[in-house]
Amino acid sequence: MANQLVVRKNVDAADxxxxxxxxxxxxxxxxxxxxxxxxxxxYHGFPQYRCWHHGRVGSDGFPYDLFLPWHRxxxxxxxxxxxxxxxxxxxxxWDWTRQxxxxxxxxxxxxxxGKPNPLASGPMPAMPGSRARRTRRSPDVPANLPSPAxxxxxxxxxxxxxxSNQLQDLHDQVHGWVSGDMGVIATSAFDPIxxxxxxxIDRLWYLWQxxxxxxxxxxxxxxxxxxxxxxxxxxxxxxxxLGYEYAGAVASSPPPAxxxxxxxxxxxxxxxxxxxxxxxxxx
Amino acid sequence: xxxxxxxxxxxxxxxxxxxxxxRADIEFEGVDHSGASYEGRVFLNNPRADATTPLTPENGYxxxxxxxxxxxxxxxxxxxxxVRPRRRYDPRPAHQLTPARKVVIATEAVRQALETGPxxxxxxxxxxxxxxxxxxxxxxxxxxxxxxxxxx
Numbered sequence: 255m256a257n258q259l260v261v262r263k264n265v266d267a268a269d270x271x272x273x274x275x276x277x278x279x280x281x282x283x284x285x286x287x288x289x290x291x292x293x294x295x296x297y298h299g300f301p302q303y304r305c306w307h308h309g310r311v312g313s314d315g316f317p318y319d320l321f322l323p324w325h326r327x328x329x330x331x332x333x334x335x336x337x338x339x340x341x342x343x344x345x346x347x348w349d350w351t352r353q354x355x356x357x358x359x360x361x362x363x364x365x366x367x368g369k370p371n372p373l374a375s376g377p378m379p380a381m382p383g384s385r386a387r388r389t390r391r392s393p394d395v396p397a398n399l400p401s402p403a404x405x406x407x408x409x410x411x412x413x414x415x416x417x418s419n420q421l422q423d424l425h426d427q428v429h430g431w432v433s434g435d436m437g438v439i440a441t442s443a444f445d446p447i448x449x450x451x452x453x454x455i456d457r458l459w460y461l462w463q464x465x466x467x468x469x470x471x472x473x474x475x476x477x478x479x480x481x482x483x484x485x486x487x488x489x490x491x492x493x494x495x496l497g498y499e500y501a502g503a504v505a506s507s508p509p510p511a512x513x514x515x516x517x518x519x520x521x522x523x524x525x526x527x528x529x530x531x532x533x534x535x536x537x
Numbered sequence: 538x539x540x541x542x543x544x545x546x547x548x549x550x551x552x553x554x555x556x557x558x559x560r561a562d563i564e565f566e567g568v569d570h571s572g573a574s575y576e577g578r579v580f581l582n583n584p585r586a587d588a589t590t591p592l593t594p595e596n597g598y599x600x601x602x603x604x605x606x607x608x609x610x611x612x613x614x615x616x617x618x619x620v621r622p623r624r625r626y627d628p629r630p631a632h633q634l635t636p637a638r639k640v641v642i643a644t645e646a647v648r649q650a651l652e653t654g655p656x657x658x659x660x661x662x663x664x665x666x667x668x669x670x671x672x673x674x675x676x677x678x679x680x681x682x683x684x685x686x687x688x689x
Contacts, residue, residue, distance in 0.1 A: 299607070300611045301611075306630070307605060307637075308570065308635075308637035308638065317638070381611050382612065383669075383670045383671055392667075394666075419638075419640050420640070420642070423602055423639070424603075425605070426574070426602075426603035426604060426605040427576070427601075427603040429574060429605045429666075429667070430574045430603055430604075430605065430666030430667055431666070433574075433666050434667065437605075437666055437667020437668075438573070438574055438606050438607060438608030438667050438669055439605060439606065439607045439608060440607055440609070440611050440669065441608065441669070442605075481630060
């Protein structure tokens with residue numbers, strides 16, 4: 255399992271138990287531990303601010319928009335960090351176009367084991383003006399989430415920069431919809447729903463690539479580095495080369511019925527033998 | 538919902554635009570995204586639009602952009618959040634707070650607005666979505682330039 259292509263699924267079909275276990279372990283580690291929740295979420299906004307949002311001018315003066323490739327790389331690193339804690343953990347995507355709000359697995363205050371649900375909130379460090387605490391949300395009504403028609407419109411844009419710009423706007427809309435700590439760059443990655451949201455964004459880029467081409471991106475983007483990740487834009491174009499795939503749909507059979515237990519082995523009964531008969535042959 | 542602040546409407550002389558186009562965008566350049574997160578509702582030829590204005594073509598509603606704000610300056614050191622002019626050959630990524638560019642695809646709204654005359658008034662109504670102790674709902678929206686761009 256460790257070296258196979260992983261399949262990222264919708265949160266409703268994903269192995270939430272493994273993800274919950276991985277997140278709980280990451281969240282229990284201290285902030286300075288480079289395996290911890292706070293350490294990895296801290297790359298995005300506070301305190302490291304490495305995230306890439308909106309076009310930013312590169313060293314050559316060109317306004318690159320590396321929003322999509324940067325976050326694809328970020329999720330890749332994060333998922334492997336989670337798998338170090340539980341190899342069954344897979345990032346799962348939150349399909350907000352269903353307009354039903356935050357998935358139940360990410361909002362229930364406690365998990366099936368009765369412990370606080372590590373998908374419902376995450377630890378945050380002390381920041382200027384606020385003490386260490388867990389993340390909080392203040393979601394809007396579900397009808398105000400992006401609709402399937404919004405996504406269809408964006409997926410129909412054939413130029414990468416145009417598509418990235420409009421998809422990033424839907425992305426911004428969902429951050430604002432969840433609000434609370436998810437609502438601003440500084441704190442959003444500490445909320446576990448951040449990863450499910452960005453998994454959906456990455457998936458939408460993948461769906462767009464299926465339609466318009468995996469390498470459909472301006473050529474001068476290809477060698478741009480995605481600091482601090484040791485990857486370039488070209489490195490992250492093909493998700494299969496990164497070791498994952500997105501499930502289109504999942505249909506599962508019910509689990510097989512348990513086999514009846516075999517009765518204890520005993521010595522086989524001796525086979526019945528027919529007594530030999532002497533046959534007289536007349537000459 | 539927090540109180541909202543409204544930026545003054547801007548009038549654009551649109552007589553240089555094509556009269557026929559397949560797509561029209563409203564582009565905002567130099568948009569500040571350092572503070573609270575908000576939804577920017579764009580209205581054409583409706584300078585009195587506010588947060589209660591219905592989002593319909595009859596009211597000049599052209600579309601919405603969203604700003605995922607940084608939530609304020611979470612640094613105690615001076616000028617941590619100051620964006621300086623970029624030196625040539627500087628290999629580092631640009632400052633995180635480099636102002637953004639936002640594009641609203643508003644083909645039918647622009648077509649409708651141009652039917653009333655060669656000048657188009659653009660009004661943005663910011664509706665705040667998330668604040669922090671460092672970034673409240675005041676003065677969320679500022680920008681350097683707004684343009685209408687048409688494509689054949």
